[in-house]
Amino acid sequence: MLRGLATAGYVADDVPAAAKWYAELLGIQPYFSRPDTENPAYVEFRVGDYEHELGILDRRYAPASSGTCGAAVAWHVDDIDAALTRLKAMGAIEHEPKTLLEGGFASASVIDPFGNVLGLTYNPHYLAVLTRHRADSPSAES
Template identity: 60%
Template sequence: MLRGLTTVTFFADDVAAAQSWYTELLGFEPYFVRPIEGVPAYVEFRIGDYQHELGIVDRRFALPGRSGEGEAGGAVVYWHVDDVQAAFERLLSLGATVHEKPVERGPGFVTASVVDPFGNTLGVMYNQHYLDVLGS
């Protein structure tokens, strides 16, 4: 039934600011931008080995009860990184705040998470299984 990750969607009150922040973090611009009334209402980046999609949508389009005002929102989605500590420190240097410091979950599995400046929880993980699948 579930065949794979397609798009992770985050919300932001200021999509242009979120676009700039994620462009700085990732090192490249989004491949898709949908403006409404001249300003970005949705942007989408393709990330990583499988070109997964990270979308950022204007919070005004969030479902009722999902405004996320003042608290970290959503499930924690972990993106594979080669060095969790370095990724965690880079995220903090760009203005994210600590959600969970790096934790070894077992041999070959380390996680950490932050809250981005727009209230979304962003996870990073060293995941040996990811590398095994990538290599096969």
């Protein structure tokens, strides 16, 4: 039923400020902006090895909720400590500290400056799938 991450959705009161913050974090600019790039109500980035979508929606159009979101997407990172250090330097607040889990997994989360939970994980399974995907890709055979 669930085939893979399509879009991780976040909300912000100030979409241009959030887009700038995430552009700095990701090292890329949004590829999609509506209604326009001058006054966006929604922006979207393509992130990571599989170009998953990270969208930021103006809070005025978000489903009703209070405080931080109830579901957090955990993004694979190669170094949780380095990611936490960078995110905190950019104004994020630690939500859950780094936790080492069985099998080499680790997790942590922060709250971004816009009130969203941003989950981080070091996930050996993600790396195994990525390695398998790269080995199976047509470009690997050339």
